[in-house]
Amino acid sequence: MLLFKKLYRTLFKYKSQFISMILMITLGVGVFVGMNAEWKSLKTDSDRYYDETNYSDYWLYSENAEGFSREDIESVKSVKGVNMAQRRLTVDTVIDGLEKTVSLNVYDEYLVSKNHLVSGEDYDEDKDGVWLNDKFADLNNISLGDIITLKYSTYSIEAKVLGLIKNPEYMYAVENETQLMPEFDNYGYAFVSPDTFKNITGFEVYNQILIKSDMSKEELEKELEKALPVSTLLLERKEQASYAMMLSEIDEGVTFGNLLPVIFLMIAVLTMITTMRRITVNEKLQIGTLKALGFRDAKIIRHYSFYGLFIGVIGALLGIIMGFGLCRMIVNPNTMEGTCFDMPYWRLYAPGWTYIVTAAMVLMLTFISFLSTKNMLKGTAAQALRPQTPKKVKTLLIEKTKLWNRLSFGTIWNIRDIFRSKMRTLMSFTGVLGCVILLVAALGMKDTMSAFLNIMYEDICNYKYGVNIAENSDKESVDSLVRSVDGDTVSTLSINMDGDPYELDIYNVTHDLYHIIDKDNKVIELKNDGAYVCIRIAEKFGVKAGDNISFKIYGQSDEYDVRVAGVVRSIMAESIAISEKYAKEKGIDAPVRMIYTNSEVDSSDYDCVAKVETLQDTIASFDTFMQIMYEMIIIIAVAAIILGIVVLYNLGVMSYTERYKELATLKVVGFKDKAIGRLLIKQNIWITIAGIIVGMPCGKALLAYLISRLAGEYELFTRINWTTYVFTFMLTMGVSVLVSCLIAGKNKNIDMVEAMKGDE
Amino acid sequence: MSKIIEFINVTKTYTSGEHTLNALDNVSFELEKGSVVVVLGPSGAGKSTLLNLLGGLDSPTSGRIVVNGRDISDLSRNELSDYRASTVGFVFQFYNLIQTLTVRENVELVKEITPNAVDPIDMLERVGLKDHKNNFPGELSGGEQQRVSIARALAKNPEIILCDEPTGALDSETGAMVLNTLQELAVNNGKTVVIVTHNQNIAKMADTVIRVKNGRIKSFENNDVTLSAFDIEW
Ligand SMILES: Nc1ncnc2c1ncn2[C@@H]1O[C@H](COP(=O)(O)OP(=O)(O)OP(=O)(O)O)[C@@H](O)[C@H]1O
Numbered sequence A: 001m002l003l004f005k006k007l008y009r010t011l012f013k014y015k016s017q018f019i020s021m022i023l024m025i026t027l028g029v030g031v032f033v034g035m036n037a038e039w040k041s042l043k044t045d046s047d048r049y050y051d052e053t054n055y056s057d058y059w060l061y062s063e064n065a066e067g068f069s070r071e072d073i074e075s076v077k078s079v080k081g082v083n084m085a086q087r088r089l090t091v092d093t094v095i096d097g098l099e100k101t102v103s104l105n106v107y108d109e110y111l112v113s114k115n116h117l118v119s120g121e122d123y124d125e126d127k128d129g130v131w132l133n134d135k136f137a138d139l140n141n142i143s144l145g146d147i148i149t150l151k152y153s154t155y156s157i158e159a160k161v162l163g164l165i166k167n168p169e170y171m172y173a174v175e176n177e178t179q180l181m182p183e184f185d186n187y188g189y190a191f192v193s194p195d196t197f198k199n200i201t202g203f204e205v206y207n208q209i210l211i212k213s214d215m216s217k218e219e220l221e222k223e224l225e226k227a228l229p230v231s232t233l234l235l236e237r238k239e240q241a242s243y244a245m246m247l248s249e250i251d252e253g254v255t256f257g258n259l260l261p262v263i264f265l266m267i268a269v270l271t272m273i274t275t276m277r278r279i280t281v282n283e284k285l286q287i288g289t290l291k292a293l294g295f296r297d298a299k300i301i302r303h304y305s306f307y308g309l310f311i312g313v314i315g316a317l318l319g320i321i322m323g324f325g326l327c328r329m330i331v332n333p334n335t336m337e338g339t340c341f342d343m344p345y346w347r348l349y350a351p352g353w354t355y356i357v358t359a360a361m362v363l364m365l366t367f368i369s370f371l372s373t374k375n376m377l378k379g380t381a382a383q384a385l386r387p388q389t390p391k392k393v394k395t396l397l398i399e400k401t402k403l404w405n406r407l408s409f410g411t412i413w414n415i416r417d418i419f420r421s422k423m424r425t426l427m428s429f430t431g432v433l434g435c436v437i438l439l440v441a442a443l444g445m446k447d448t449m450s451a452f453l454n455i456m457y458e459d460i461c462n463y464k465y466g467v468n469i470a471e472n473s474d475k476e477s478v479d480s481l482v483r484s485v486d487g488d489t490v491s492t493l494s495i496n497m498d499g500d501p502y503e504l505d506i507y508n509v510t511h512d513l514y515h516i517i518d519k520d521n522k523v524i525e526l527k528n529d530g531a532y533v534c535i536r537i538a539e540k541f542g543v544k545a546g547d548n549i550s551f552k553i554y555g556q557s558d559e560y561d562v563r564v565a566g567v568v569r570s571i572m573a574e575s576i577a578i579s580e581k582y583a584k585e586k587g588i589d590a591p592v593r594m595i596y597t598n599s600e601v602d603s604s605d606y607d608c609v610a611k612v613e614t615l616q617d618t619i620a621s622f623d624t625f626m627q628i629m630y631e632m633i634i635i636i637a638v639a640a641i642i643l644g645i646v647v648l649y650n651l652g653v654m655s656y657t658e659r660y661k662e663l664a665t666l667k668v669v670g671f672k673d674k675a676i677g678r679l680l681i682k683q684n685i686w687i688t689i690a691g692i693i694v695g696m697p698c699g700k701a702l703l704a705y706l707i708s709r710l711a712g713e714y715e716l717f718t719r720i721n722w723t724t725y726v727f728t729f730m731l732t733m734g735v736s737v738l739v740s741c742l743i744a745g746k747n748k749n750i751d752m753v754e755a756m757k758g759d760e
Numbered sequence B: 001m002s003k004i005i006e007f008i009n010v011t012k013t014y015t016s017g018e019h020t021l022n023a024l025d026n027v028s029f030e031l032e033k034g035s036v037v038v039v040l041g042p043s044g045a046g047k048s049t050l051l052n053l054l055g056g057l058d059s060p061t062s063g064r065i066v067v068n069g070r071d072i073s074d075l076s077r078n079e080l081s082d083y084r085a086s087t088v089g090f091v092f093q094f095y096n097l098i099q100t101l102t103v104r105e106n107v108e109l110v111k112e113i114t115p116n117a118v119d120p121i122d123m124l125e126r127v128g129l130k131d132h133k134n135n136f137p138g139e140l141s142g143g144e145q146q147r148v149s150i151a152r153a154l155a156k157n158p159e160i161i162l163c164d165e166p167t168g169a170l171d172s173e174t175g176a177m178v179l180n181t182l183q184e185l186a187v188n189n190g191k192t193v194v195i196v197t198h199n200q201n202i203a204k205m206a207d208t209v210i211r212v213k214n215g216r217i218k219s220f221e222n223n224d225v226t227l228s229a230f231d232i233e234w
């Protein structure tokens, strides 16, 4: 097979081009498949988990101490459209010996939000024992058969660990809202049967009802209002931290998956188009010869199209492997997503359409080579045999200016070359652009997060200890504690505005331990003149300072009307902040949830203290989160740099090959290797600078878009430090100079004698 | 007249695999300053090899090449570049102009490598192409392009001009014009011009004729009477 031999030789001859093309496609497909497999895997795995455990659709919270009665649950069950309902008690307990928080669950029936069994016996309400989260158990060296004691109020629940389990409601389990990342070793959860609980405590109370229903929240709310005597708080799945976190992680994945790979795939295809065209132009004589030898057009076209197919298939296969590798780095029970979610399933799946897109891409690549060859085969064999005439050089507009004559010949040469090879230039530019955009966005993401943490922990939180107050604590003892530690306090209420739940935070800040910030992240004083609403609420309800806004408190029927005193940034919860004095004026009263203080408090000294956390610990919990962030940023940055290197190298080699004869001529005339190298580097540097100039604002825009998409539930801002710009500039420039030097180094090997001989 | 070029026992050996081939085999000769030298010989004789060694494009395997009293046979790459930039001008069969530079820019570029450069416009005037200075090479005829490459070689103001088949791609009339330009350089400006060619007739305009065969010098003659380039029959 003559053509087969030729195929092999051609592949060898253009090996660097073929390798670049394969690399680009691998990178493109890899990022594409990887990023989409990430969310698809999370979605499939979590859905499987939800299905298996019959994860609840709605949660109904009781606002009074008695909880939900037997009549209540019967009325909920009888509501048309409610498929299943079950009562639940969830309380925070402290595990004896370890002094860590364990959230204890008691189900009156075991139908909804069941457990996934990891080891031991499955939950059975007739058995006397405790079922404990396996991750917490492992990290604290608790094993099956151990006896543990959970302290709740004055009771001690002592039981044998019968099973290690996972529960979907604790998939993303944080102890309280100030934490961003779960700490699996510090916060666990457990289940005991209602009988076990009742035998020890002597009472049976359920503060929640879990509901399975296909109704919408509004419909269900209306029905429940009729069925139940008091107003209650109804939350749906996406209002639950665990589900919401997974959902936003998946959404985030979809956003990334739809955006970033486009840059890579586009550049891969563009690289392919330019490179294939160059190769076929170079091969024109060969193509013509084959034609003159009597090969049919179809056969020649098939031969050359095969290159595209070959490159495409190899690149796509490697890309899919790389994609799953990337995905495994992220979707992994032990690393990135694993530090966030506690899930039983971690299988990888790529969306079916990613394979279709990949296949379409391979076809497209084949088609590109088909078109490039067809272009060369136009006309008779004699015409095909003639070398491709170089495009005629046109006089550029700037040449008319005076300045032109002052330019060095190298500059002139490079400018003309850029204009002669517009496509190639555009490609290099796009490569640099992509690299810069990705770097700025990735590093900017880190800047934004750091700035956010800074504001959170430098400006907002000015205390050392946060003392969480136990529910139903005695007001007197809380007040005396506040006085004795010179504390500031916050109370939190759930409020209802237009049917949606928000948070009302009542602050009593007299020691300057807690601050609120305005839109520009400036600390402002919380005065007694009205309510400070967060930006999201202000936008949603179209209010500004001076307007009025009204809300209802869950569990009460009164409507409160308050004056908006200002708009503030509340990074996490959608909330309204008011001072305690203003709350009193309006007749709003709520128990203290947390005391901010600089004095150390020992939780065992006070009955009313549930837990004391140091600000230091909370900051540390963010470190895990930042770690994940860094890993993600590194992946993106590395991909960006590879992208830059491959594109620039490929095009650099192309430009070098095209100008080979001219470079040889310069050498003959007496130019030194270094001088010629400088000429080659010059052009790359110009293009790189142009790419950087355009790329930086684009990167900023991408970051703003990503933040708005990814952190829509937070009130974030974008922040890009100048160091990010400097670093991006240096990195991109470094890559460009490095690649240029590699190519410039080639000119040492130019064979002048050979090059002067003739055309072919 | 003074001696400008001296080849002393020069051998150039090419090795490809097992084969070794002496493209030049122990060649020695001397050339006078200001003379027109024509190198003749059949294809593969070693003419281009000789010219390339003289021009510093390559170094001999053994022997010495002395130009202007300086031994160029073991110069480093950079020294060879300097030598090419300052001492020799090349003219090839395929004009080897840079397509993206105008005629004027093609000539002007030598300014960047040698301080001796002369005014490019003067050189273009000399080869009769002043009016075409803003054209691109692609817009000129073959003979015109060849004259641009002569102008480029001249602009460096070199002592020696080396031409490998300068008229190979030209018809007789343009060929004669190109040769005439070269001859004038020797006669009027004292440049040493070495022309490699297949064409026996060109030898009639030479002061010195070197015949090469199988890498050796077959004959070395000095002509007493030389013809003008325009009087040569093609
Ligand atoms: N780079 C090389 N490697 C191996 N052999 C070479 C190389 N260059 C030239 N030769 C051989 O050296 C010999 C002399 O070559 P040269 O180019 O000097 O011939 P020439 O006299 O110029 O021929 P022509 O008139 O055809 O141009 C030839 O036999 C050629 O095959």
Ligand SMILES: [Mg+2]
Residues within 6 Å of the ligand: B047, B048, B049, B164
């Ligand atoms: Mg030759």
